[in-house]
Amino acid sequence: MTFTFHPEAEAELYAAIDHYEQCEEGLGDDFSIGVYSTLQNTVNHPEAWPILEEGLRRASRTAFHTVSFTASSQITFSCSR
Numbered sequence: 001m002t003f004t005f006h007p008e009a010e011a012e013l014y015a016a017i018d019h020y021e022q023c024e025e026g027l028g029d030d031f032s033i034g035v036y037s038t039l040q041n042t043v044n045h046p047e048a049w050p051i052l053e054e055g056l057r058r059a060s061r062t063a064f065h066t067v068s069f070t071a072s073s074q075i076t077f078s079c080s081r
Contacts, residue, residue, distance in 0.1 A: 002043070
């Protein structure tokens with residue numbers, strides 16, 4: 001299984017990484033590691049996350065954000081706070 005970002009979610013992710021890094025050195029890295037770890041877990045175990053509605057699940061394994069995704073043969077991620 002592969003994953004892609006919705007273009008707006010990808011832009012938001014990079015903006016958030018920059019924001020956290022400006023708040024405190026290393027915090028952007030911590031945020032990035034948390035997000036990508038969650039993404040990898042959703043790719044490996046897409047059925048493990050609670051269903052929000054038909055075709056939409058939510059993974060909230062980071063201390064910063066919730067990651068919502070739709071799963072089929074390819075996972076598409078969007079971000080929400």
